[in-house]
Amino acid sequence: MTRDATGRAAELRAQIAHHDYRYHVLDDPEVPDAEYDRLVRELLEIEKEHPELVAPDSPSQRVGARPAAGFATLEHRIPMLSLDNAFSDEDVVAFDRRVRERLALETDVPYSVEPKIDGLAVAVTWEDGVMVRAATRGDGARGEDVTANVRTIRSVPLRLRGAAPRRLEARGEVFMPVAGFERMNRIAESRGERTFVNPRNAAAGALRQLDPQVTAARPLDLFFYGVGEVDGAALPERHSEVLAALRGWGLRTCPEIGVVQGVQGCLDYYRRIGERRSSLAYQIDGVVYKVDRFADQRQLGFVSRAPRWALAHKFPADEAVTTVREVEFQVGRTGALTPVARLEPVFVGGVTVSNATLHNMDEIERKDVRIGDAVVVRRAGDVIPEVLRVLPERRPADARSVVLPGTCPVCGSPVVREEEGAIARCTGDYACRAQRKERLRHFASRRAMDVEGLGDKLVDQLVEADLMRSPADLYALGVEQLEGLERMGRKSAEKLLAALERSKQTRLGRFLFALGIRDVGESTAAALASHFGSLEPLMQASADTVQEVPDVGPVVAARVVGFFANPANLEVIARLRAAGVVWPDQPRTAPEKLPLAGLTFVITGTLAAVQRAEAEERLRALGARAAGSVSAKTSYLVAGADAGSKLAKANALGVPVLDEAALLKVLETKRPPG
């Protein structure tokens, strides 16, 4: 045995113990799970090579953490075990092969499948139908007595429905729905209180409150995934049937539960859930496969602290620790400077990330990010990676503060920091190449003028070659100029010119959106178009008149009026029209005469046939208001798949709920529902 291995193992054990304490006892982890897992894996590797180093306090020797002080402890009569993890398809294939070998099966094994909720495992017991006890997993043998706290979770019945067994111990995961977590953190932030890092820790913090009244005020929920001790009821033959029995007793199980056949069924399920992960109302960190037949489970048995018949297939970690090498500023379409952290490349969320947004200067100051810092970065789904927080204890002595440049890093024009907000802007306008590029990209984008084939590289080249001072120059391009550009043959040049020609036939709403007036998004542009019907009256309108448009307030009205008061913008518009850009006038309708005037819709959940933004735009065009949150003033809630807290609120307030089909009918018939 080398000295190095002994020393490193001791170091790792100390670090892991520290992180265990932060995570399990303080509910305030310092590092993401992936970083913790890396430390544990390294220790386990050392212990595998040097079994004599295995210590009784090694993480390999226990499931969770010791119960926190302040809680009574409860013993788990049947231990609460952990699950083996898989991180790749190959791991799952190997698991399924082992299962079939042990069962001597050639055919596909039926697996019960469900998302792995990122929460806190608990065991809840009912005796003669009455809830009597709830305990956290703790170290697997003993957990904390959280009976009073679990009683405050509304979805947990204090009495079971139907004929209850003499004793039922159901096991599941306490979690905080994402919407509730965000609401809670917003409130905490507005009060200057401490916010939680993620819904899992918020749930753990809420559940392990010594005062159950505090727990009661937190939005917790619980999905049950199995049973422990059951007395006085014959269990069915399959795990999936147990889940159905739990539902029959009035317990909530995850709505995404299913049964699949064989390993391919498992992997297909993993992909399907993975694609929908970011739209689920709760956070998950993988999926769990369980051999469905209990007879098979019994035959497979256990290995050390985990069942051989179950597997947790984890998603790639979406948080990781890395170092900020530099902070640079990117200039956007409206001149806004966005600080971007240049990172030591790190594998996170399934890809290597070397840049992450820091949003704005206020955010940098609030998070106290400095160059040289170790930071936690997050990449969830297709969202741009962001720096979540700094690890202050790892700050090097030579860490440097981030300084907002006084001049634009692209064009050298002065940078101003807006009084009302956190945003710093380059004042260069069209003189700034970065702004020109972004404006051109926006102008040509699919939802604006829809110029097919005008990609990012081409825009860069056009601006760098000074062929493009404003979007109006686009329509003056000829084959010769385009042909001179990199990777542009005659054929592609002609194709682009044809696409430009097609884009000239547009609609007023699209044209207004393409102009890139600050704070005028797609739906505001559509509302302006349907209110004014044609461009001239809008160009002449006063701020008061613009404010008559539904959903347009004083700030947007001032931006619109300001835009049309600027001679440079008027010239761009004149040139575009001279180049042949046209749109049909839209029939003007008095807003109060529109078919959905006076109605407010809120759309929640995932819609299958239309994008939410498009549905909202179409509702607005019919005179409705499209709002973001449910209140007593909401006329209808449209609930797509996976609708969560908004649906619950609408039900509580008695707001009528429409499904997607009803929404489509409203849009097609242009008539209010019912």
Ligand code: I6G
């Ligand atoms: O920790 C767990 C999370 C989810 C589990 C589990 C689970 O099923 C969906 N199932 C078992 C059998 C165990 N832990 C031990």
